[in-house]
Amino acid sequence: MKISELDSAIRTSLFEYLLRLGDDRVVLGQRMGDWCGHGPTLEEDIALTNITLDTVGHAATLLHLAGEVEGRGRDEDALAYLRDAIDFRNCLMVELPRGDFGFTVVRQFLFSAYSHVLFQALSTSSCEELAAIAQKIEKEVRYHVRYSSDWVVRLGDGTVESKDRVNDALTLLWGYTGELFESDSVEGKLVGLGIAVDSSTLRPPWMELVNQVFTLATLAVPATTPSMLTGARHGRHSEHLGHMLSEMQILPRSHPGAIW
């Protein structure tokens, strides 16, 4: 089915759902952008910024579709640059500052693995526009998984220091993984129509991928599972997001409609 065929209640849910998908990527893209010019080597600098550009591209496509679904004339730029933190629907994991290279790589792996299983499932969405976008994103995300998992293996099974840093990152990040797999009523309305995928069903394939890589990396899933942090999908964000957005949004807000 096409978006134009959906009734207004479904469109409202779909708009919210697309904001979650788009906001995860615009926020992570902004965080990753911090590495531009600061990568440990030229090769890694280019690799990280390539992934960043892919991610911002995914955000633009998803938020563009969100704007169309909403039907109030907002495009991807209006949604990314002219909303306040409380209106963002991204998960908490992506708004954390980039940390060291180990933290960046572990987050990228956990998130890319999630994106991989998510967009694989959305490739067969009954919403034609979303399915088409998902197929394109999934292809690019496969590379992100390969790049980040290769680094997780090398740092995890590397030196004492690299392993310590990766383990520290993992201990911190693990508590943010639960939010990725929470289902709710917004999603539920769309799952029934085959438009969205039930997030809780994504955890087993994600866990399988994570375990495969952790085995190679001689890493273990944190034994004492911390209580999972949540709330960001409903606008309850960490203190980090507002600071990040103030930097990200200052130009379009100070100079509305600026182009170059």
Next chain:
Amino acid sequence: MTTENSSTKSGLVAELPLWEVFTQPPNGAPHEHAGSVHAADAEMALLGARDVYARRGNVVSLWVVPTNMITASVSQDNPAFFDPMDDKVYRHPQFYKSPKGVKNL
């Protein structure tokens, strides 16, 4: 960037082995030398090569080769290796005239 950072940076690069990168364009032409990357092992060299030399497209295949596996001629070899070819124009196909009446040569 502080001095300390830049010395750490060059130290890291110096520790990572160098790999030569060859890319093949889509029209079936042979692999050509594109440049080099620093990487800890072959898989990472391949990813680095992809990001540095294939990100603008026009590549269908990548090779990475450890730089130290290449045996190169040195400039002292040049007189003996290359100069004799300068006066042997008959080694070029252009030296020979096509016989009249031969088509499809």
